[in-house]
Amino acid sequence: MAACGENDESGAVVAEQQENDVLHVVGGKPLNGTIKVRGAxxxxxxxxxxxxxxxxxxxxxxxxxxxxxxxxxxxxxxxxxxxxxxxxxxxxxxxxxxxxxxxxxxxxxxxxxxxxxxxxxxxxxxxxxxxxxxxxxxxxxxxxxxxxxxxxxxxxxxxxxxxxxxxxxxxxxxxxxxxxxxxxxxxxxxxxxxxxxxxxxxxxxxxxxxxxxxxxxxxxxxxxxxxxxxxxxxxxxxxxxxxxxxxxxxxxALTDRIEAASWASAALATHGDIFVKGATQPEMMTFLNVYRKIGGEFDVTDKGIRFWHPGGDLKPVAIETDVHPGFMTDWQQPLVVALTQANGLSIVHETVYENRFGFTKPLVQMGATIQLYRECLGSLPCRFQQRNYKHSAVIFGPTPLEGRDIDVPDLRGGFSHLIAALAAKGPSNVQGISLIDRGYADFRGKLAALGADID
CATH class of the missing domain: 3.65.10.10 (Enolpyruvate transferase domain)
Incomplete structure (x- = not known):
């Protein structure tokens, strides 16, 4: 009986851990407010x-x-x-x-x-x-x-x-x-x-x-x-x-430019307005250029950068990821979620990691129109050409997103799914959010501070 009780207790612990690893999100609400980002x-x-x-x-x-x-x-x-x-x-x-x-x-x-x-x-x-x-x-x-x-x-x-x-x-x-x-x-x-x-x-x-x-x-x-x-x-x-x-x-430590850009993309995708305390311009200049081309607005201050959706249609863009000072691969995934809401055809050519577009499948299930290609849809020399990797994406928008259950695949893809859930209409359950803890400090607290409907 003791052994059975121990197994029951162990199973209860596992069940509790799994339950705590799920974030319930009711989307469709703009993220507004101030958060602070620390070191990279x-x-x-x-x-x-x-x-x-x-x-x-x-x-x-x-x-x-x-x-x-x-x-x-x-x-x-x-x-x-x-x-x-x-x-x-x-x-x-x-x-x-x-x-x-x-x-x-x-x-x-x-x-x-x-x-x-x-x-x-x-x-x-x-x-x-x-x-x-x-x-x-x-x-x-x-x-x-x-x-x-x-x-x-x-x-x-x-x-x-x-x-x-x-x-x-x-x-x-x-x-x-x-x-x-x-x-x-x-x-x-x-x-x-x-x-x-x-x-x-x-x-x-x-x-x-x-x-x-x-x-x-x-x-x-x-x-x-x-x-x-x-x-x-x-x-x-x-x-x-x-x-x-x-x-x-x-x-x-210098501020985390990936986290800052992730929150900037969240502001864009949810039609929100987020002031990211600690964000700095020099390390983000390439991202800021693309953000402005899409139609996002930002204001650089001594204490951080404010990012917001100004209203109206977002514009499609063509992006190729690259090593610094190019467009960072870790910026790509959160921004793709925002591009599903842009009016027209956007192209993203991933040249750093061959499997980075695996995260787009749940976005398509939520209503996004994203097609993946093995060809290099860009001008940068690419290591993945003719190697059978689907490393180029074409995103057509705007498409409304509907809430659904999502399993987090990796750190950056997971935060991107979270953005999609926040932008979508209706409820979503995001499973495996502990992966996001690897790189986003107190992201639940920050979401709450921005007015997100999460549990």
Whole structure:
């Protein structure tokens, strides 16, 4: 009987977790009000890893309370660092004086929630001479192979053993040394890997074909504060002179331009008016140009950016995603929801992730007219040409959306589905909203503040 009771209790817990993972939305109401956006998910987690490079205390400000921050905090603790979190002020204090190898099973338990563990390689190799990287998780939006990461580490002198069933064992008994590295594609992750591994490698490292996103440049700023010597050329080449010693840093994270753009798209799709405190213009200029072409209005102030639908018809546009300074792939999905309400034919050519349009199926079921194509409907050179991926979308609007039950596929697609539910007529149940917690801090509280009808 005891065993039966335990199973009943376990089943009740699972049922409660599943129930809490559903957001009931009654759409058709404009989102109006003010919200605040903190530091960029794609920067904060990397700066936290960088703190491992220095035996001392680092302070990171403007940190959002998102799941990825909690995952990396736990990973840092597993490796011997202490992490203190002040949620009210958004301040993380990391003491990496004592670093140790973590238990493989413990790291593996956490790693399914994040792809961050691969970036621990460089700091752990410098501090301990070895690292273990488990199987990696992340959103299912297309191939994000770690081959670039491993090739970079090998060129810097690391020994990579992939024969372990649970992951990859990496060693550098003689330390890392500078190397000449070229990335065939400006991968953000591989660029971050090279920076974190090369700053204390002996000699000089030249990285060409690098990514230069604002989040990467903010990571460079952090590393420079720690004592690194890094120069950046206009041709996407980083030159890193290895140093023997790094110190802790104090740094305020740049604002999350993806979250800011997501709320801007929500304002457009729901005919709303949202002031995004903390949003900054320089990192969003490409998005703002497209937003204006569609017919959205915005006003840049010292405290943030106000986004609103001015009334009348929205205009169709043609967009091609690209690496910075192009139109960011993470901006594309929320904006597609708004484009279903534009008057005419819009085209979106996705050149970064081959499976990013999987999120459009529920939109079609809600009433949107979206057709996917394997052809490159754009002028940018594309890696996916003739590779059988449906990576171009044609959106015809305006089409009224009707509420329905939706399963969240990934972080950005999930927030896009949430926008669609908010714009749709009638009720929707959005299942799997915990995925959205990875990158959108307190999004339920923000929706409530904007007047959304949610439960």
């Amino acid at each position: 998910k794609n920067f904060v987690s990397k700066a936290m890893v960088a703190a491992l490079l220095a035996p001392g205390v680092s302070v990171l400000k403007n940190v959002p309370e998102i799941r990825d921050v909690h995952v990396v905090s736990d990973l840092l603790r597993l490796h011997g660092a202490t992490v203190e979190w002040n949620d009210e002020k958004g301040i993380l204090t990391i003491d990496a004086t004592n670093v140790q190898l973590a238990d493989v099973a413990d790291v593996d338990t956490l790693s399914g929630s994040s792809r961050i563990p691969i970036l621990f390689s460089g700091p752990l190799l410098h501090r301990l001479g070895e690292a273990f990287i488990p199987q990696l998780g992340g959103c299912n939006i297309g191939g994000r192979p770690i081959d670039f990461h491993l090739d970079t580490l090998r060129k810097l002198g690391a020994n990579v053993d992939k024969e372990h069933a649970d992951g990859i064992h990496i060693t550098a008994p003689n330390g890392l040394h500078g190397a000449k590295i070229h990335l065939p594609y400006p991968s953000v992750g591989a660029t971050e890997q090279t920076l974190l591994a090369a700053v204390q490698a002996e000699g000089r490292t030249e990285l060409s074909g690098a990514a230069t996103e604002p989040e990467i440049m903010d990571l460079v700023a952090v590393l420079q504060k720690m004592g690194a010597i890094i120069s950046v050329d206009v041709d996407r080449t980083f030159r890193i002179e290895g140093v023997k010693k790094l110190e802790g840093f104090t740094h305020t």
